[in-house]
Amino acid sequence: MENLAVSGGARPDRGFWAGKRVVLTGHTGFKGAWLSFWLGHLGAEVTGIALPPETQPSLFALARPDLRESHFQDIRDAARLAELVQAASPEIVLHLGAQALVRPSYQDPLGTFATNVLGTANLLEAVRSVPAARVVVAITTDKVYRNLEHAFPYRETDHLGGHDPYSASKAASEIVIASYRDSFLREKGVAVASARAGNVIGGGDWSADRLLPDAVRAWQSGNTLSVRRPEAKRPWQHVLEPLSAYLVLAERLWAEPAIGDAFNFGPISHEAAPVRQVIEIARTSYGRGEVEYGDGTEGPHEAGWLALETAKARHMLGIEPRWSLAEAVDRTMKWYRAQHDGADARALCEAEIAEYEARP
DSSP: OOOOOOTTOOOOOHHHHTTOEEEEETTTSHHHHHHHHHHHHHTOEEEEEEOOOOSSSOHHHHHOOOOSEEEEOOTTOHHHHHHHHHHHOOSEEEEOOSOOOHHHHHHOHHHHHIIIIIHHHHHHHHHTTOTTOOEEEEEOOGGGBOOOOOSSOBOTTSOBOOSSHHHHHHHHHHHHHHHHIIIIIGGGTOEEEEEEEOOEEOTTOOOTTOHHHHHHHHHHTTOEEEESOTTOEEOOEETHHHHHHHHHHHHHHHHOGGGOSEEEESSOGGGOEEHHHHHHHHHHHHSOOEEEEOOSOSSSOOOSBOOBOOHHHHHHHOOOOOSOHHHHHHHHHHHHHHHHTTOOHHHHHHHHHHHHHHOO
């Protein structure tokens, strides 16, 4: 493949996105709300399709992203999804809609598989009937790999797999994405890529069973945070890092459709960090907070080690992380503190994006 690296780190191009018609699934979730806000900031005409926000509060409600249209719709309903996609006539589709949590996938495996596998197939099938469509970026996860619990980071060519239903469903969706690209969409001139991002942190996530939201809830109420697996290592990154990567990837697919493939996005592989380190940074930033560390045996199976090799994204797309782990955690905790103290979430998001865009 041609080396397409961009010196200094690639970033979203406002001139590209201004006026682009975009369908964004999952726009009411944590990452989706941040992305819909950023797309509106860039001037895109965004149609959002998702279930209503699952948390109270929700970033979607508080940040009030500028959308062309917003539809509360289950992507498992193929017929209605197709109607909405065709009516929006998108040039670019960003697919974030998913059941995105490991532990709930044990509680509802069929719902998880239906949303993450059939929901993805439903969307790609709908795109087949949209003449204007040029680019699809489908977001999966860093957990799509058959995790061997070794110390080597996973490359895009490694075997897919998944122990828990969430990971397995996302690995299966990767096969669906590749199949639709190779069987239907490439010949129609639609460039398709999947994006496998590491563990994301940032202000505005109120989901249950996520590390920093759990910490914020515990410490704001004066309770002790219980951490099940303090030594589990993950490729942590601030939410704006993968979102920027998704936008840059879409831009490159528009210009060079042949690069459509799977891409890992995350920190440099040796910077994967244990949960304990993240919590200690968070506690220092927050200024207080008690923690009780478990021995790693509680709850259903979760991988103990996971790191991604991101050389492909660096060399082909020019994507480099801008914020270190310490800065990402510090910014996250300060966002929550400011919002809890009465700051407007929309203004906080706007300031965070402006600072990210300004970083060399």
